[in-house]
Amino acid sequence: MFIPTLVLWLLSASPEVPVKPPVPVEAAPPVMPADVSALTRAVHVLLRLTIDDAGEVSRVDVRDSGGMAFDRAAMAAALRWRFEPARRGDVPLEVQVDVPVTFEPTVPSDGVVVAPVEAPPRDVVPAAPEGAQGAVPLPPEGALADGAEASPPRASEAEDGTPPTGPRPPPFSTTVRGQSVAPPPVAVGDFHITVGQLADVPRNSATDLLLLAPGVMLANHGGEGHAETLYLRGFDAGEGKDVEMRLNGVPLNEVSHAHGHGYADTYFIIPELVQSLRVTEGPYDPSQGDFGVAGTVDYQLGLERRGITASASYGSFASRRLSLVWGPPESSDATFVGVLLRQGYGFGPNRAYANAGLMAQTELRLGPETRLRLFGASYAARFSTAGVVRETDVVDARLPCGADADSQFFCLHDPNQGGANQRHLASVELVSRLARGGRFVQQAFAVSRQMRSRENFTGFLQDTPPVGEAQRGDNTEQSYQGTTVGLRGRYTPGLTWAGQPQPVELGYVARYDSVRTRARRLRDKGGAPYATVFDNQVRTTHLGAYLSLRGAPSEWLTLRGGVRVDTFLFGVEDLNRPESDRQGSRIPEESVEAYGFFASPRASAEVRLTPRLTWLTSAGLGARSSDAAGLSDAEFAPYARVTSGETGLGWHWNDDGGASTLEVRGAVFATRVSQDLVFSETTGRNQPIGPSQRLGAFGTARFQWSQRLDVQASLAWARATQPMPGASSWRLWDGTVLPYIPQVLGRVDAAWRGTTSVARQPVGWSLALGHSAIGPKPLPLNRYSASIFLFDVAARARWRAVELGVTVENLLDARWRESEFNYVSNFRGPDAPASLLATRHFSAGAPRTVRGTLTVYLDLQEDRP
Numbered sequence: 001m002f003i004p005t006l007v008l009w010l011l012s013a014s015p016e017v018p019v020k021p022p023v024p025v026e027a028a029p030p031v032m033p034a035d036v037s038a039l040t041r042a043v044h045v046l047l048r049l050t051i052d053d054a055g056e057v058s059r060v061d062v063r064d065s066g067g068m069a070f071d072r073a074a075m076a077a078a079l080r081w082r083f084e085p086a087r088r089g090d091v092p093l094e095v096q097v098d099v100p101v102t103f104e105p106t107v108p109s110d111g112v113v114v115a116p117v118e119a120p121p122r123d124v125v126p127a128a129p130e131g132a133q134g135a136v137p138l139p140p141e142g143a144l145a146d147g148a149e150a151s152p153p154r155a156s157e158a159e160d161g162t163p164p165t166g167p168r169p170p171p172f173s174t175t176v177r178g179q180s181v182a183p184p185p186v187a188v189g190d191f192h193i194t195v196g197q198l199a200d201v202p203r204n205s206a207t208d209l210l211l212l213a214p215g216v217m218l219a220n221h222g223g224e225g226h227a228e229t230l231y232l233r234g235f236d237a238g239e240g241k242d243v244e245m246r247l248n249g250v251p252l253n254e255v256s257h258a259h260g261h262g263y264a265d266t267y268f269i270i271p272e273l274v275q276s277l278r279v280t281e282g283p284y285d286p287s288q289g290d291f292g293v294a295g296t297v298d299y300q301l302g303l304e305r306r307g308i309t310a311s312a313s314y315g316s317f318a319s320r321r322l323s324l325v326w327g328p329p330e331s332s333d334a335t336f337v338g339v340l341l342r343q344g345y346g347f348g349p350n351r352a353y354a355n356a357g358l359m360a361q362t363e364l365r366l367g368p369e370t371r372l373r374l375f376g377a378s379y380a381a382r383f384s385t386a387g388v389v390r391e392t393d394v395v396d397a398r399l400p401c402g403a404d405a406d407s408q409f410f411c412l413h414d415p416n417q418g419g420a421n422q423r424h425l426a427s428v429e430l431v432s433r434l435a436r437g438g439r440f441v442q443q444a445f446a447v448s449r450q451m452r453s454r455e456n457f458t459g460f461l462q463d464t465p466p467v468g469e470a471q472r473g474d475n476t477e478q479s480y481q482g483t484t485v486g487l488r489g490r491y492t493p494g495l496t497w498a499g500q501p502q503p504v505e506l507g508y509v510a511r512y513d514s515v516r517t518r519a520r521r522l523r524d525k526g527g528a529p530y531a532t533v534f535d536n537q538v539r540t541t542h543l544g545a546y547l548s549l550r551g552a553p554s555e556w557l558t559l560r561g562g563v564r565v566d567t568f569l570f571g572v573e574d575l576n577r578p579e580s581d582r583q584g585s586r587i588p589e590e591s592v593e594a595y596g597f598f599a600s601p602r603a604s605a606e607v608r609l610t611p612r613l614t615w616l617t618s619a620g621l622g623a624r625s626s627d628a629a630g631l632s633d634a635e636f637a638p639y640a641r642v643t644s645g646e647t648g649l650g651w652h653w654n655d656d657g658g659a660s661t662l663e664v665r666g667a668v669f670a671t672r673v674s675q676d677l678v679f680s681e682t683t684g685r686n687q688p689i690g691p692s693q694r695l696g697a698f699g700t701a702r703f704q705w706s707q708r709l710d711v712q713a714s715l716a717w718a719r720a721t722q723p724m725p726g727a728s729s730w731r732l733w734d735g736t737v738l739p740y741i742p743q744v745l746g747r748v749d750a751a752w753r754g755t756t757s758v759a760r761q762p763v764g765w766s767l768a769l770g771h772s773a774i775g776p777k778p779l780p781l782n783r784y785s786a787s788i789f790l791f792d793v794a795a796r797a798r799w800r801a802v803e804l805g806v807t808v809e810n811l812l813d814a815r816w817r818e819s820e821f822n823y824v825s826n827f828r829g830p831d832a833p834a835s836l837l838a839t840r841h842f843s844a845g846a847p848r849t850v851r852g853t854l855t856v857y858l859d860l861q862e863d864r865p
Helices: 070-078 194-201 206-212 391-395 405-409
Strands: 022-027 041-051 055-066 081-082 085-087 091-093 095-103 191-194 216-219 229-232 243-247 274-281 293-303 307-315 318-326 336-344 354-365 370-384 418-433 439-455 473-494 495-497 500-502 504-521 529-554 558-575 591-606 613-624 640-654 662-682 685-705 708-720 743-760 760-774 788-799 802-810 817-823 839-844 848-860
Touching: 041 070, 055 070, 070 095, 191 206, 194 708, 194 743, 194 760, 206 216, 206 274, 206 743, 216 743, 318 848, 391 839
Parallel strands: 243 293
Antiparallel strands: 022 081, 041 055, 041 095, 085 091, 191 274, 216 229, 274 293, 307 318, 307 848, 318 336, 336 354, 354 370, 370 418, 418 439, 439 473, 473 504, 495 500, 504 529, 529 558, 558 591, 591 613, 613 640, 640 662, 662 685, 685 708, 708 743, 743 760, 760 788, 788 802, 802 848, 817 839
């Protein structure tokens, strides 16, 4: 780990008037950088602090760098230190001091060691002002952390008052500021996931990174460009109805979307720019807001590698991918530009796609304590989809493709399915560091979104045609166009009590949405609309605030808690009312307004059983707002209330050299929802079914070794049921099993990196594996789907600035069904009699897909120690 050795050199400006040195009040030691997995030798960082006449650290410069990650960790700690100011007599002074910080490769039982004060190396000499006479070392406050006694101020090594002699350390003019450390988890299922080497595992989009969290399954019946259906913690979260999605804090869930309330499309995120994710499973953090029923996902962007990285791929089914990311060498990883182009024919008829996206961010320093982050993204996509097919038609080879089994499996019923979407996003974030370790963050954002999709799940079944006419088809067009603007903020005052920091956070959100959402039926021939299902102009104002606090009554117990309050005001213009009613003709429009309010307390208790083993119990209430399309005028808007609890263990291990780490977590959980939603084939969107409940468990482990091997494995089980009327709320295992939700999910991700020599030239290489195991999914009418086992592999080799790679997805070429349903349909034609028997329907998963990649690295950056 690390041993911070802090020696503060105060240089007096006059030999006649003695200067009383600054006295540490708060000086917590630095934290080992999270992205450093191997430390085999001591790393030294020399900081120069400017301590003002109030005792605050007003500026930090790096005099001698130990590497970017260690510089940031040391400076992040230094900026939170407080002192009694230096004084000449009774007059406080602003002084400069040099602080050596040493990170040592030792891992004690409690993970942190604070050493007594040591003298600085003889070759480190402070820059003394003219007339300086001496130096006084001061003990850090952290030296008292484990019962060590503070050493009194000692004289410098030279007894005559002159500073020690020796070579001056090399100058370092760049001021490197630290980044905030990830907060401790609020639950066992609160994961701060650093992608790291696991980015080598084949993934088609940033959405696939969610598979790094346990209990996650993804499915997509809409094609490349359509949002993924997300299964998490026993929830069929649809395309976002039960999972709150954010990108750098910007909300992505779309209210009253035509395809489903809470629709969240993350396909536009460029995977190369995703630095980490926070996946909070369950509603346990007061900062979690609307749609956080099953949990919250927050993508954090950043580009660690500086310079230009260009990548071009070509693979099966004419799939093409071109990416270009750039990070200016003189800037931090928060400044970057990324462009991504994708195009292909797809793995069967009517699966072509094309999309393009751009993301850019810059971080500006407005002063020693303030930074401004500007972010923008634009994205456009067009895609076709094959939709679902009837299993009986595949078996009987009735589909309009080749008669062989593969051609029928990947065929389709309706070629008039697909969609297009556009998204433009902008965000401005201001972060200010306050005195005593406080922090104030303000963010403003704006999102413009447009989408249109066409899907047909039932063929010719839902239409009620005019007398004497045939069915016109069930193809449904869903369109959405909206604008979102909002503010988010949080304030951490940096309070202390009994000499210990007391983390308290206040936060708020203000969001306004103005959207047009509509669904229409289209003719099978020509595609002209013949009926409107709904057509609404929706205006929603969401105001929310939360309070979060954390305290440690003892060294083995930490308590966290808070409360969140959310209010919603809905305004709906229903543009699809009848032109007449029993009282005569009328205007075919109607206005509806409603209001909703809910409060959500959350709490957790963490018990430290051993220095490595922690027991964490969490409970909380969450909510999902109402779909405005279903509200009545002057209604107190109902909302889906979720009650959830979780308890489990977490264990962490490091070897003595810091080269290997192992983290293991496991928990059991229970959840009740007052109003759940399940997919309906007749509307092509989720519909309410009443209350539901879940009982489940998960386990996950991640092992990392010396930046060479990174392995993560998880296994999750969940049983989702709809309770019988009048049943006890404690009988979470009773009731009717909810359809489409797999009960068992397993996932393994592994990446191995190394270096070899070819013709006396060093060549870097990597191998990666991803494996998903999905248990049978219950279907309506007591049916179950087949289990799914998928393997993806990748290999890369790099020589100097050039890298070649190959990926193979679905290595065993399994014929698997990405989505599977059981219902009544009629795809035989408008004049064919419809069967009243439910049958299996599915959308085919991709077969074996091979892709080759050429990557070129320009403006090469040497890895720092």
